[in-house]
Structures are given as C-alpha cells and as structure tokens.
Amino acid sequence: MTEQPDALETVLAAARQADAEAAATMREVRAEGLTFADAVRIREDAAVLDIAMPRILAEQRDAGRSVKDMARALDVTESYVHRLIRQHRAAEAAPxxxxxxxxxxxxxxxxxxxxxxxxxxxxxxxxxxxxxxxxxxxxxxx
Structure with a gap:
C-alpha cells in the first residue's frame, strides 16, 4: 500500500510554490525601473554586504537561528552558510x-x-x- 501525501503537507507545498512565484514576479517588477546609477549603488552595497555577511551569519547562529533557515532566507546552500560562519570564527581567532x-x-x-x-x-x-x-x-x- 502506498502512502498518501499528508493533506497539510500538500497545502504547505502549494503555498511555498505560490510564494516563490510571487516573489519572482515582484523582483521582475522592481527590476524594470532600475537605472545605471541604481546598479552601481546596488553593486557597492553588495560589496559591503560580502564583507559583513560572515559576521552577520555567525551572530544569527549564536542567537539560535538554524543554518537551514538562514540558507533558505538568503537563497544559498547550507554549505555556503557554514563556510562563512567558519570564516568569521577563524578571523576572530587570528591575532x-x-x-x-x-x-x-x-x-x-x-x-x-x-x-x-x-x-x-x-x-x-x-x-x-x-x-x-x-x-x-x-x-x-x-
């Protein structure tokens, strides 16, 4: 006898799919109005974020947030989150x-x-x- 998917799980999966599609649509709408100056500012902000991200992730981990949740929210892999946290810990330990x-x-x-x-x-x-x-x-x- 094959197991039937749980009804709640089916509804949750459909909601996650709908949320992902809505987020993608919102990104497209926001992207339409960007100018070159916006692109430069965003790239500069991204460079600053790249520097701060290991510290931010380590602080969130210390506060109890799971690596899985952080990876999902940032749309990156759990391995990447672990690597940045290790990078921060190593930088803290270095003289x-x-x-x-x-x-x-x-x-x-x-x-x-x-x-x-x-x-x-x-x-x-x-x-x-x-x-x-x-x-x-x-x-x-x-």
Missing part, C-alpha cells in the same frame, strides 16, 4: 595587527598573557600553545 611583536632581547613579546592554543611563532614557525616567556627554542638568537 590582530599589533598583537604580536619581537622583543629586542631575542625572545617573543605577546600582548596577551598566554597566546591562544594553535598559534604559530612567527620566528620559528613552531606552535607555542602555552608559551611561558622563555626564549624560543627554535630561534637562532643567543
């Missing part, structure tokens, strides 16, 4: 400019008490997850 420097005595100078695990020394390219202030063992400085 900021001026956070790391070399001291004049040959050791490392961190502008935090303990660098985050997984960071690499720019002098010897070794990970110093719990660097305590001693001289870098990978350094040639005496």
């Amino acid at each position: 900021s400019v001026g956070e790391y420097g070399l001291s004049t005595t040959g050791g490392h100078e961190w502008h935090r008490e303990t660098p985050t695990a997984g960071r690499r020394c720019r002098r010897c390219d070794l990970p110093h997850s719990q660097w305590s202030g001693e001289r870098c063992t990978g350094s040639n400085d005496q």
Whole structure:
C-alpha cells in the first residue's frame, strides 16, 4: 500500500510554490525601473554586504537561528552558510595587527598573557600553545 501525501503537507507545498512565484514576479517588477546609477549603488552595497555577511551569519547562529533557515532566507546552500560562519570564527581567532611583536632581547613579546592554543611563532614557525616567556627554542638568537 502506498502512502498518501499528508493533506497539510500538500497545502504547505502549494503555498511555498505560490510564494516563490510571487516573489519572482515582484523582483521582475522592481527590476524594470532600475537605472545605471541604481546598479552601481546596488553593486557597492553588495560589496559591503560580502564583507559583513560572515559576521552577520555567525551572530544569527549564536542567537539560535538554524543554518537551514538562514540558507533558505538568503537563497544559498547550507554549505555556503557554514563556510562563512567558519570564516568569521577563524578571523576572530587570528591575532590582530599589533598583537604580536619581537622583543629586542631575542625572545617573543605577546600582548596577551598566554597566546591562544594553535598559534604559530612567527620566528620559528613552531606552535607555542602555552608559551611561558622563555626564549624560543627554535630561534637562532643567543
């Protein structure tokens, strides 16, 4: 015996299809009146949005919104949303400019008490997850 589709699911699918068609029609109507100046402004806004999108998605995820919902609302894949969130998290974990420097005595100078695990020394390219202030063992400085 084959299962019959749930009546509610059928109605919801028809409503989603109608919404998608209405949204497409609205986009076409809005697009008809665009000028070259509008296109330039929209492209500039899109470039700004590209920069902000990883942060926006990470904030929404932290607030409890599902990746599936975000992907559906933005008309992108879930994989793309995950990639942008990972990109934001990696940027947050990276040291900021001026956070790391070399001291004049040959050791490392961190502008935090303990660098985050997984960071690499720019002098010897070794990970110093719990660097305590001693001289870098990978350094040639005496």
